[in-house]
Amino acid sequence: MIPALDIDPFCQAFFDDPYPAHAAMRDAGPVVYLPAHDIHAVARYQQVRDMLLDWGSYASGRGVGLSDFAKEKPWRLPSLLLETDPPLHDRTRKLMDKVLSPSAVRGLREAFVAAAETLIDDLLRRGSFDAVPDLAEAYPLTVFPDAIGMPAQNRRFLLPYGNMVFNSFGPRNAMFEAALVDAAPVLAWVQAQSRREALSSSGFGAAIHAAADDGAISVAEAEVLVRSLLTAGVDTTVNGLGAAIYCLARFQNAFQQLRADPSLARAAFEEAVRLESPVQTFFRTTTREVRIGEETISEGSKVLMLLGAANRDPRRWERADEFDLTRRNAGHVGFGTGIHGCVGAVLARLEGEAVLGALARKVASIDIVGEPKRRYNNTLRGMASLPVRITAG
Numbered sequence: 001m002i003p004a005l006d007i008d009p010f011c012q013a014f015f016d017d018p019y020p021a022h023a024a025m026r027d028a029g030p031v032v033y034l035p036a037h038d039i040h041a042v043a044r045y046q047q048v049r050d051m052l053l054d055w056g057s058y059a060s061g062r063g064v065g066l067s068d069f070a071k072e073k074p075w076r077l078p079s080l081l082l083e084t085d086p087p088l089h090d091r092t093r094k095l096m097d098k099v100l101s102p103s104a105v106r107g108l109r110e111a112f113v114a115a116a117e118t119l120i121d122d123l124l125r126r127g128s129f130d131a132v133p134d135l136a137e138a139y140p141l142t143v144f145p146d147a148i149g150m151p152a153q154n155r156r157f158l159l160p161y162g163n164m165v166f167n168s169f170g171p172r173n174a175m176f177e178a179a180l181v182d183a184a185p186v187l188a189w190v191q192a193q194s195r196r197e198a199l200s201s202s203g204f205g206a207a208i209h210a211a212a213d214d215g216a217i218s219v220a221e222a223e224v225l226v227r228s229l230l231t232a233g234v235d236t237t238v239n240g241l242g243a244a245i246y247c248l249a250r251f252q253n254a255f256q257q258l259r260a261d262p263s264l265a266r267a268a269f270e271e272a273v274r275l276e277s278p279v280q281t282f283f284r285t286t287t288r289e290v291r292i293g294e295e296t297i298s299e300g301s302k303v304l305m306l307l308g309a310a311n312r313d314p315r316r317w318e319r320a321d322e323f324d325l326t327r328r329n330a331g332h333v334g335f336g337t338g339i340h341g342c343v344g345a346v347l348a349r350l351e352g353e354a355v356l357g358a359l360a361r362k363v364a365s366i367d368i369v370g371e372p373k374r375r376y377n378n379t380l381r382g383m384a385s386l387p388v389r390i391t392a393g
């Protein structure tokens with residue numbers, strides 16, 4: 001018998017404090033059933049990881065949200081990366097791996113570090129500020145669209161767009177409906193930004209369109225792939241940076257450790273991604289009858305993978321709920337893993353390292369000076385507001 005639990009993983013009460021429910025799901029068994037949405041769910045590290053790696057049994061092509069594309073028409077043109085399976089997936093992924101390769105991203109390092117230092121200097125002059133809009137949003141909204149080759153105007157439009165798409169992986173609840181309303185005015189703009197004419201002749205956007213010249217992909221495919229960058233590249237890093245600042249402000253010893261050794265910046269960002277898991281969940285759909293532990297699930301079932309619960313599973317992690325810069329956190333699933341593992345992780349890590357490195361070198365203290373406010377989203381975990389004060393080192 002698969003244990004049935006009375007948990008709704010897409011409601012505000014759950015998001016306010018998901019950890020008791022994460023533990024209940026992990027402890028109930030390797031797989032649980034959630035009648036609230038008629039879905040199965042895995043919350044233990046082992047099963048989440050196994051599922052991410054077994055793309056043959058657990059498909060993405062029927063959507064990685066609650067909606068089953070075999071039964072419901074997708075609300076937008078499906079992503080050629082996220083919402084595909086091999087062999088189509090491998091063709092587009094290979095191209096994106098090349099566009100976002102370590103050597104391509106290495107060329108951005110100096111500019112990313114310089115932008116982080118300028119921003120932290122500005123914030124030091126202000127002293128008190130809101131770490132979400134003024135730092136966690138401001139930084140990616142500069143460096144990432146620059147790297148894509150976008151014009152300077154209206155970049156903030158990327159935030160409501162990403163917020164809407166990440167909400168769309170959950171049920172059509174009030175959060176999703178509100179995000180749709182917020183994003184409606186920017187939909188046409190985002191669509192237009194993925195066209196070659198909107199992009200500079202250098203940058204990741206142009207690199208994707210160049211593959212259309214070579215015949216590797218069509219022009220229409222190039223536009224959908226640029227759309228993936230615009231969708232997945234901002235809100236994720238905003239919440240990753242927000243998580244890191246929130247962790248460093250709460251775990252003062254860790255921040256002092258980082259100051260003493262700024263080369264820990266990369267490790268600090270990685271640990272924040274493990275602990276807070278900005279992307280909390282994705283679904284798969286079973287392609288056949290599958291066994292999880294001793295249980296059997298039929299073909300065509302939606303299974304929710306709780307990445308955030310896996311990343312705090314005490315079966316896998318010692319002191320799982322502690323932010324520890326020196327722990328060996330390789331293997332966390334905050335970026336996913338397997339064929340769908342985050343294609344932009346190299347870029348995200350560079351952003352994290354640049355910002356946390358600048359904080360480590362320039363800032364002596366970070367204190368929370370107002371009530372932090374959560375941002376509610378069906379997929380993303382993060383803050384809407386985090387008032388802080390920083391002092392110069």
Ligand code: OVM
Nearest residue numbers: 079081082227228231232
């Ligand atoms: C995409 C896409 C959208 C949202 C998230 C994502 C985390 C990818 O359009 O490819 O990956």
